[in-house]
Amino acid sequence: MATSDTASCADESPICSICLGAFNIPRQLTCMHCFCEHCIKSYIKSKAAKVDDVDKIECPVCQTVVRRPHRVTSVESWISSLPINTVLLSISTESKANVIRSCDACQSRDVMISADGYCVVCEEAMCVDCKVVHQHQKATKTHSIVCIEELTRSPKNALKYATAFNCPEHDGEDIKFYCRNHRLACCVVCCGTSHRSCESVLDLKTEASTLLKEEDPDFIIENLKTLETHLNKFTEINNENINNLESQMNVVTAAIQDLRKKINDTFDEFERKIKMDGQIIYKREMIQKQEENQACLSLFNSIRNSRAMLKIVNQNGNNIQKFLVTDKTKSQLTSYSELIREKFEKINKITLQLDVDPLLQSLMEGKFAKLVTKSEYQDFTLTTMKKLRKQCPLLVTGVFEVKGPVEKYQYYTDLVCLPEDQVMLIDYNNNRCCLLDSLYCNISSFPLPGKPWSINMFDDQEVVVSLRDKNQIQFLAVEDNTIRPTRMIKTRLPCWGIDVAEKGSIVVSGPNFAKIKSYWSVFSDKGEEKSYHEYGDRAFKDSYIALNALKTRVYISTWGTNSLFCFEITGSPLFVYSFDNLKGSYGITLDMYDNVYVVGRDSNNIHQLSPDGAVFQIHTAGLPQGPVAITYNRSKNQLLLINESSQRNIHAINLD
Known part of the structure; x- marks a missing residue:
């Protein structure tokens, strides 16, 4: 195995992630990660040794599940079916040294004969005799056979014979289309099955150059x-x-x-x-x-x-x-x-x-x-x-109507993404929360004992909802597409914004009318107040609160201040973000890189900030009138936005 010194040197040559050495016949999995032929063979055999019959493995790097083709019956044939990455083959010194290798067909019979040609269709090396047979077989006589040395002459030559661009779902099918709806490349079979109802499926032969302009x-x-x-x-x-x-x-x-x-x-x-x-x-x-x-x-x-x-x-x-x-x-x-x-x-x-x-x-x-x-x-x-956050325009990529039973005068104030792409909405006027499926259809609702304002995930099983007129926090769980209450805790002061810190602590924000101050506090899930912090010079009611991924920073937006406040979890103030174009600061969320998104309800925009409060951009195009709440869907790398009108729409913003 190669040492760390070898792998960390300035050499730009690709290296196998298993042996940490130069590639020796790079075989490619469907997730596009490549490994030496003998390395991935040993890896699969080690998995097969633990069970009687291994039909799938996880990529050693990204853990993507790679399934064994149905026609393959042995580990050796499975390895042979994996495509050789001819591009890596062309630039890998170790692979070039092994160009003069054994014929795959002869090697399967334990006969070691030097290979002379390479079939770019079957992806097999073959000796002179096997090449002659291959060229005269009815099923393979049209296959293109090239000299192995041709593959290593240059990357451009290797790309001519590259077969690593086939469909990972359907053996032998080339990728020829791109579905904009699912943002996936696909083959003809995929188009007729998984994407037959999609509205925007493009032919790569004619649209690749256009699509490439959208990438970087x-x-x-x-x-x-x-x-x-x-x-x-x-x-x-x-x-x-x-x-x-x-x-x-x-x-x-x-x-x-x-x-x-x-x-x-x-x-x-x-x-x-x-x-x-x-x-x-x-x-x-x-x-x-x-x-x-x-x-x-x-x-x-x-x-x-x-x-x-x-x-x-x-x-x-x-x-x-x-x-x-x-x-x-x-x-x-x-x-x-x-x-x-x-x-x-x-x-x-x-x-x-x-x-x-x-x-x-x-x-x-x-x-x-x-x-x-x-x-x-x-x-x-x-x-x-x-x-790593790319500073590109935020684009509203979809507007989805909330389908299902309609209540009068609904006013959505917050939303949160649940597992399995479900969404839970807070309907403030009707004192309820609504559970939406992945197609944003209202599949169930639950009446709350007070005026709900904000919602967030407590853990994998429960959500927490702030009841602003009751000084209470309601815990809810979802089972079999049904919302049920689990417990309730009281707070000393009215709570509006709500989020969850580490160790199951709950962080809330709201007004302290007695001191004419705004506040934020940390509570245990039993209702014990752990810390209390004041800020601002008035008791502003409308507020939202969010924490970074490490639960070390607290961000609070308050409507009356037109500002975003940032504190350490210990209470120390870090910065205040105010901008002429941020009016009616409302909903707030963070993405996977801890970039902050705060909604300007009255200025009708979204401000995207770095974690330390530096503005990235201010987004206005395509937003609904009076945006109120925003949340981040990690599984889709997507922002979801709702407004205060009665249109019952959810706006999706992709961050890819």
């Missing part, structure tokens, strides 16, 4: 490069942890020896135990950080490969090839971002030190000191991941 391969390449930088930073922190663990363990050992001199023989057993504990912690942490680095390195190389692949296709391919690879790599970019974000959310700086009880109360039991690890959290997200 160079931007995606730069974002992939940025992700590589983030992974390097992650590895740097882990390496620093490893170095610190070693040096700090030496310091701890010296401290133990110094302590040993100051006390009597009672400490002999303590010294032995503390050293043993130190070695256990040291080895455990070392192994964990090295494993994390190995996984990080694998992901790094996959990102590098995606970037190299897209760069080559962008420089040498035709428009169809450019678009298909760009479209697929764009989805990979989101997946990579999520994986790296998860890493940064979990990483801590570890310190190993000796924690001694000054009172030595447990001296006779030998428990007067112990080894502890302390983690110093660092918020890298705000300084790194926010750079």
Whole structure:
């Protein structure tokens, strides 16, 4: 296996994410990730060893499920059915060295004969004799057979014979169409099944150049490069942890020896135990950080490969090839971002030190000191991941009518996305919440005992709703498309905006009329007030509240101030965003990169801000009159917007 030094060097050559070495016959999965032929073969065999018959695997990088073709009966034939990525083959030094390889057909009979040609249809290498047979068989005589060396002459040549642009759902079908409704490339069979009711299915042969103008391969390449930088930073922190663990363990050992001199023989057993504990912690942490680095390195190389692949296709391919690879790599970019974000959310700086009880109360039991690890959290997200947000126009991509039973004078004040693409709406005038399915059809509703204002997910099973006139928070659950109440807690003051912090704490905002101030508070899910914070110079009623992904920042929009306030979760103020073109600040939400979206109800716009309050853009085109509430659908990377009118419409804004 290649070392980390090899993988982290400045060489731009693609690297297998399993062995971390140069590709040796790169085989491509349906998710477009590539691995050495022997690497993916070993991986599939390791899965097959655990079950009697393996019919699917998960990609080692992105965990996408790859199913075995129905016609394939063995692991060897499964590997042979995976297409060779001729582009990577053309630029991989290791693969070029293995161009003179064995004939696939002969090798299946354990006969090793050097291959002479390569069938671009069957994707098999073959010797001279097999090539002759192949050219005279009725089923294969029309197949194109090229010299293997032809594939490695240049990326442009490799793209001519590339067969990696076929439909992942239907074997042997080329991708020829693009569905705008689902934002998916598809084949003829897909068009007749999954997309037959779609309104906008385009022929790639005629529309690829137009579609390519809507994409930005160079931007995606730069974002992939940025992700590589983030992974390097992650590895740097882990390496620093490893170095610190070693040096700090030496310091701890010296401290133990110094302590040993100051006390009597009672400490002999303590010294032995503390050293043993130190070695256990040291080895455990070392192994964990090295494993994390190995996984990080694998992901790094996959990102590098995606970037190299897209760069080559962008420089040498035709428009169809450019678009298909760009479209697929764009989805990979989101997946990579999520994986790296998860890493940064979990990483801590570890310190190993000796924690001694000054009172030595447990001296006779030998428990007067112990080894502890302390983690110093660092918020890298705000300084790194926010750079990935593409500053492009926000476009309303769909307007959907809420279908189902109609109530009089409904006034929607908030909404939230639930699992399985369901949506829950707050109908303020009719004192109810409505459950919508993925097609925005009202499938059930629930009457509330007060005036509801804001809603948010509490966990995977429950949502929380603020009842502004009752000083109460209602917990609701959804089971079998039915809303049911689970519990209720009271608050000291009227609560309007509502969101959820870590450890199940609830954060609310509202007016404190007694002090003529606006406030925000943190409550436990039992109703105990943990903290209380005031802001502003008036008791403004209409407010919304939202937290960032790490639950370290609190954003509050208040209608009367035309402002967005930002605080640390501890209560310290960070900034106030005010702008002449933000009037009637209302609904607020954050996307996966912690970019903030605040609605101007009276100015009829959406302000998109960076996490630190810098304005990205102000969006006005296509918005309904009087927008009120906004939420983020992570599964679709989409904003959903509602307005105060009686039109019962939901506006969708794609962020891709």
